[in-house]
Amino acid sequence: MRTIALIVALQADSDAVYRWNSKQVANHFCSTCGCDIYADSPAFDINGSWDGKTRKIALNARLLDNFEAADWPVTVIDGKNLW
């Protein structure tokens, strides 16, 4: 597994948040262009359990300059049946 460290600067005036259903996942998107920027969610285990405090941040890497999705491993998650 490759790990990278990123510093992402967001403008608060264009950060919009959308939550649905349980409200546990915050989807942050640009209120100007609608791009999905990142999501902040509980760090669920594969069995759906959560320790109640650890968070997971999912960044839309396709917004990064010079990012090539094909260069990275893909993990398929069965979200339909896990949550």
Ligand SMILES: [Zn+2]
């Ligand atoms: Zn935008």
